[in-house]
Amino acid sequence: MSGAVTGEGYLDSASASPLHPAARDVLLAALDQGYADPRRLHRAGRTSRLLLDNAREATADALGVRADEVTFTPSGTHAVHLGLLGLVRGSRRGDVVVHSAVEHSAVGHAVAWGATGDEVGVMGDGRVYDGDLVQGAIAPGTAVVALQTANHEVGTVQDVGDFELPNDVPLFTDARASMGRLPLPGGWAAAAGSAHMWGGPAGVGVLLVRKRARWRNPFPGDDRVDERSTGFENVPAVLAAAAALQAVVAERDEVNVRQHALVDVVRRRVAAEVPDVEVVGDPDRRLPHLLTFSCLYVDGEALVTELDRLGFGIASGSACTASTLTPSHVLEAMGVLTHGNVRLSLGRDTTRAEVDAFCDALPGVVAEIRARVGL
Amino acid sequence: MRAWGSEMTHAVDLELDCREMPCPMPVIELARHLGDVEVGGLLAVVARDPAAAVDVPAWCRMKQQDYVGADAADDGVPRYVVRRLS
Structure with a gap:
């Protein structure tokens, strides 16, 4: 089977990319192999669990993080909500999120739902005023700083990781616009990605939480393989997402x-x-x-x-x-x-x-x- | 309700009623009527369109005109004031 190609004239890959050719065969094979509940101890369950663990390791490897820092979520939006609000819940300082004025609306909705926002303006090219961001970070009551890796509408790359934050103010980065395309920056405690933006299937988000980050689940928990995730794992989709991510990073x-x-x-x-x-x-x-x-x-x-x-x-x-x-x-x-x-x-x-x-x-x-x- | 005090209202030479016009019509009207005021004169656009708050200053920057600021029309609708420079 020849892989999917971008429809000619389709110039909206930032909204959604067609499935990467490297993901297609993986997805089809995994649909047959990865249907069972990965928590079950029978053969089919063990196969599913193996595929899920493989997907987690491949994703971690492609992103340069530890496998136990990777959680698959049902969407990139959900990964943003979980990542940001989990850091707010883990904060001992307060509930204020200092964020740039150009964050994706997923950040805005999360803040409106479960935190207090402190918006920092941007320059004409879309880059945030770092000084104002740091000023906001040191204010009493600030729980988290949220800054995207790159802007989803205008493409400007932010200087994530290049500024000093207080030790107890973690950084959340919405990495959806750049994940796979650009290496992850440093300095974050939690990050979010979205598979359909790099050529994986829709319905797969990636939440990254650093090993030592103070992150507490802001939503009801579940008894799945990964304590940060909820709901039955979509094993074929996450495996295809990981395959696409590896391919995108390689090329x-x-x-x-x-x-x-x-x-x-x-x-x-x-x-x-x-x-x-x-x-x-x-x-x-x-x-x-x-x-x-x-x-x-x-x-x-x-x-x-x-x-x-x-x-x-x-x-x-x-x-x-x-x-x-x-x-x-x-x-x-x-x-x-x-x-x-x-x-x-x-x-x-x-x-x-x-x-x-x-x-x-x-x-x-x-x-x-x-x-x-x-x- | 007035958003701004009347003492802040600019004395303009021409006021364009774009209250009910959607984006980008207020800016189009502004461009059409710039020549109706003398160089140095003030032209105002009254518009409910939320994009006008950004697009009128952006238009001034692109067309080398002077964005004076925002005030409000008599009925409280936002009004954007421009000085013709050329």
Whole structure:
């Protein structure tokens, strides 16, 4: 069987990547082998347990952590909730979470549910003011600092691990946007990842908790293999996720260089060929596969629809897209144009021809939408 | 309810009623009517669209105009004030 390939023109891998070819065969085999309850002592149960342990070891190996620091969760979102709130619950200082203004909404929802938020602003490129983050960290009552490894909308890489926090204030890092693509930073007590973002199946999150971290389960426990997880383990999916992660890590030196150069092409061409456009995020210290720009006077929903009609699948953080009336809080925090927004994220096999086709099509689409309003 | 005191309200040369317009129409109206005030004059956009709070200052930066600030229209709806520089 030939592996899955990215659909041509699909430029939204940051929302979800197609299953990595390395994961497909593993998934199919594991569906037959890994159905039993991994806690049972019979042969089928032992097989499931072996596959689950293999997945944990492969994941730990790919991420450079210990196997007993890895927990599989039913989603990346759940890994964020568990990781962050578990550190809050383990804190002796209070319940305040100091976090950047550009964290994913999963962090915001966790804070709103079970902590007190202290938001720290970002610079125009999306990078957090480290000094303010550290100031917030030393304040009495601060339990946890939460800072993403890289931003999911604009790609800017944060300086996780490069600043000094008090010994009893742990760092939680939402590593979903970068996991597999970039090495994990240092300095965190808990971290979260999401398999569908690196080419594993949906429904698999990864929670990492450092061996000596003060982490307490913020939710009801369970009697599964791993004390931090709840519910029956999806053994085939976690094994496929681990296989995809290993493959992504093994090929990232080559893929990242290629994607970084392709994104540079788009950044350059969009800025040169579309009038009144703002290309945002750090041009260099960024995720290799992702870029965001905003076009003045353009309705985001119209842009998504017209590009889709031409065969390009892109995401938008604009308020004018149907799902929301408020603009992206990330773009808002950066103070950049929120309407006419396009987030483009490349797949592992996106070609120069696809990128050029997108760049060729974009100026006409933007001009046509502007012409509708007489501009 | 007024979000800002009336003493903070700028005396503008032209006020655009974009109260019911969705994003990005308030910024489009701003661009259309910039030429209706003299260079140095003040133009205001009244808009409920939450994106306008970010997009009007961003527009000013991109088009080299001066973002004066936000106040409120008589009915309390946010109003964004721009000075025409060119």
